[in-house]
Amino acid sequence: MSKKLLQLHFAFHGPFGAEMSEQLVELAESINHEPGFIWKVWTESAANQEAGGIYLFEDENTAMAYVKKHTARLKPLGVEEVIFKIFDVNEPLTTLNHGKLS
DSSP: OEEEEEEOOOOOOOOHHHHHHHHHHHHHHHHSSTTTTEEEEEETTTTTTEEEEEEEESSSHHHHHHHHHHHHHHGGGGGOOOOEEEOOOOHHHHHTTTTOOO
16 A cells, blocks of 8 residues: 545635644644554644645555545534545655655
8 A cells, every 4th residue: 555645725814824823733632543544744824814734644545534534524614614635645755755654
């Protein structure tokens, strides 16, 4: 099995920046315990009112399980639609360009 990159974003009305960092620590810590999770880069755009992330998972099954869980978790926060894509990772080229896959 090859690692899978998950690109996920959704409409979000804040908080952003330092306030987001303070308010979402518990959520960020919980993500570390998701099955198959390797890492996440948090993304946000106050100008576009969007947030999301780029994740690396061990395989497609764990990435999809996370999408389902996270989508359900965001619904009570008013997030209507979560947009996501899952990609294969070209490990040799990623490593050549300093990408960390573990």
